[in-house]
Amino acid sequence: MMKLLPNIxxxxxxxxxxxxxxxxxxxxxxxxxxxxxxxxxSNNSVSTSVDPSIPSFFYGIxxxxxxxxxxxxxxxxxxxSRKTIFVAxxxxxxxxxxxxxxxxxxxxxxxxxxxxxxNIEVTSAAFHLSQYSLGVLVFDFVLIMxxxxxxxxxxxxxxxxxxxxxxxxxxxxxxxxxLVSYIVExxxxxxxQQLLTFISVITGAENRNIWALITMILVITIMLHLGxxxxxxxQPVK
Amino acid sequence: MSKIQIIDINKSYGKKHVLKNxxxxxxxNKIYGLLxxxxxxxxxxxxxxxxxEFPTNGEITLNGEVVTENEKALSxxxxxxxxxxxxxxxxxKRIFKTAxxxxxxxxxxxxxxxxxxxxxxxxxxxxxxxxxxxxITKLIIALCIPAKFIFLDExxxxxxxxxxxxxxxxxxxxxxxxxxxxxxxxxxxxxxEKLFEHIIIIKDGMVIDDVDLDELLNSCAIxxxxxxxxxxxxxxxxxxxxxKVIGMKRIYAKNFPSISDAPDGINIRRMNLQEYFVGRTN
Numbered sequence: 217m218m219k220l221l222p223n224i225x226x227x228x229x230x231x232x233x234x235x236x237x238x239x240x241x242x243x244x245x246x247x248x249x250x251x252x253x254x255x256x257x258s259n260n261s262v263s264t265s266v267d268p269s270i271p272s273f274f275y276g277i278x279x280x281x282x283x284x285x286x287x288x289x290x291x292x293x294x295x296x297s298r299k300t301i302f303v304a305x306x307x308x309x310x311x312x313x314x315x316x317x318x319x320x321x322x323x324x325x326x327x328x329x330x331x332x333x334x335n336i337e338v339t340s341a342a343f344h345l346s347q348y349s350l351g352v353l354v355f356d357f358v359l360i361m362x363x364x365x366x367x368x369x370x371x372x373x374x375x376x377x378x379x380x381x382x383x384x385x386x387x388x389x390x391x392x393x394x395l396v397s398y399i400v401e402x403x404x405x406x407x408x409q410q411l412l413t414f415i416s417v418i419t420g421a422e423n424r425n426i427w428a429l430i431t432m433i434l435v436i437t438i439m440l441h442l443g444x445x446x447x448x449x450x451q452p453v454k
Numbered sequence: 455m456s457k458i459q460i461i462d463i464n465k466s467y468g469k470k471h472v473l474k475n476x477x478x479x480x481x482x483n484k485i486y487g488l489l490x491x492x493x494x495x496x497x498x499x500x501x502x503x504x505x506x507e508f509p510t511n512g513e514i515t516l517n518g519e520v521v522t523e524n525e526k527a528l529s530x531x532x533x534x535x536x537x538x539x540x541x542x543x544x545x546x547k548r549i550f551k552t553a554x555x556x557x558x559x560x561x562x563x564x565x566x567x568x569x570x571x572x573x574x575x576x577x578x579x580x581x582x583x584x585x586x587x588x589x590i591t592k593l594i595i596a597l598c599i600p601a602k603f604i605f606l607d608e609x610x611x612x613x614x615x616x617x618x619x620x621x622x623x624x625x626x627x628x629x630x631x632x633x634x635x636x637x638x639x640x641x642x643x644x645x646x647e648k649l650f651e652h653i654i655i656i657k658d659g660m661v662i663d664d665v666d667l668d669e670l671l672n673s674c675a676i677x678x679x680x681x682x683x684x685x686x687x688x689x690x691x692x693x694x695x696x697x698k699v700i701g702m703k704r705i706y707a708k709n710f711p712s713i714s715d716a717p718d719g720i721n722i723r724r725m726n727l728q729e730y731f732v733g734r735t736n
Contacts, residue, residue: 217525218525218526218529219525219529219556222552222555222556225555226552226555230541286541286542286543287541289539289540290539290540290541290552292505292506292539293533293539293540294552294553294556294557295504295505295525295528295529295531295532295556295557296525296528296556297505297523297524297525297528298523299523300525450508452501452506452507452508453501453506453507453537453539
């Protein structure tokens, strides 16, 4: 994998640039505008809790799509193998996810230190924990990772599949929740109960176990990457 | 001695068989002309060699090693195609730097000379360039990276006559200074003929000619005449094409030894590559 390093560098350069834009928009809407509003109205009684995890997840999806749709062709142009491109995707997403966790943590601590920012707290929505613990940090990390992985898979599907089929896939995906709900409703009460218990256990909801949820997200992330690999390994340049 | 070998390559898209049993060798330090009419399969062949697409069957090797998904081999092969694969929002200078990081080196001296002569604004975004300047940017990269096999698919697309001349100059100059293999697919045959040493012609997905240019043109002739004189004169020749021009018959013959002793009423001359190509692919 002699072209791995330039691939990672190229992707990081592009992603860090867009990450700067993401945080600029995020801070403007979640911190600066509320602070400005409080300042104008002189109303300091309303407190706001800001959670960067979910926006980071959606940013991950968006940038995952962009990484694939714009970066794949140029990597092939410069003689990179699909295996290297795939490994570069994974390494890049890990580095970016860690970077975002660190930035989110600094935002959380930093904003508390700034005296003129009152009643705004940067926190994580995971399990409604207002304090950053190792579990919350790892949860945020895997949440961003799964966003990236999902984005990469979507990007690869967009690249691979013809537009008319994309429409069909999109329609199927749109109706999937309704279909699942239809099937579940028709199951017996006992089976429904077992299913609910199973979901509670694997998501850690039963005993508020964040590590169970992290494990589940990691497993889904690996499955998404597996799907990506199956597509990318024979992906032609279009 | 480096060489690329194309061994029994076939490529199909669904039921469409685009390349049929292609067997070719590209040797080191030669300039090849890869010719064919639109849809003949030139670009598909180049895409397979440069790992952009996968062959349906067969293999492509560089010095015995399979090229497909092999970065070591792919570092020696570069395709500059009609379709631009660079990031469209990237500035030209950024693309040059990216090329350098992927190949380990970049001939900045030549790049700067070409930038100046072609008057390229390296701060322009690639996606904003005209067709001509987009071609020029791609050519600069193709000539400045250290790959041994450079494939150029329609390299002079959108270039004006002055820029085309400039490109030919740079190609010859860089070829003399640092010999490499160039494989050029083009429809502008008349202009580029002077560059080619070896010709490969593809028709309907099959290689119909794979010969040295001088050898080819020295063995072919156009014979013009009318009536029974030309019929008698050409009846034992290796005729591959004939046409009629204002009542005159024009015969395209291969393996024609000498043009000196033409009988009265018959005009014999050697042909240029474009004439050969048109006759061969009609």
